[in-house]
Amino acid sequence: MKFKATEDVDASLEIVFERFCDFAQNEADLTGRGAKLVREGGWLQPRIGMGWSGEIKLRGGARPVASQITYFIQEEVMVIESQIGVM
Numbered sequence: 001m002k003f004k005a006t007e008d009v010d011a012s013l014e015i016v017f018e019r020f021c022d023f024a025q026n027e028a029d030l031t032g033r034g035a036k037l038v039r040e041g042g043w044l045q046p047r048i049g050m051g052w053s054g055e056i057k058l059r060g061g062a063r064p065v066a067s068q069i070t071y072f073i074q075e076e077v078m079v080i081e082s083q084i085g086v087m
Contacts, residue, residue, distance in 0.1 A: 013075060068081055
């Protein structure tokens with residue numbers, strides 16, 4: 001099953017991609033919502049093969065999560081594939 005999310009924003013591509021790639025802020029937001037994530041390998045710059053593991057709260061319980069960047073072109077596209085529990 002694939003999910004795709006899109007949203008039109010009134011900002012330059014550079015600004016949007018910079019904020020999208022602000023993983024420290026994104027991780028902090030998720031942690032504030034109860035997620036427990038670890039950036040595998042402690043990487044700082046996104047590239048194919050980098051990812052996260054941990055657990056998130058979903059449907060009343062903690063579920064394991066594993067995510068990995070599978071496709072990346074700077075300031076153009078990033079695909080992050082995730083597996084949550086058995087989903």
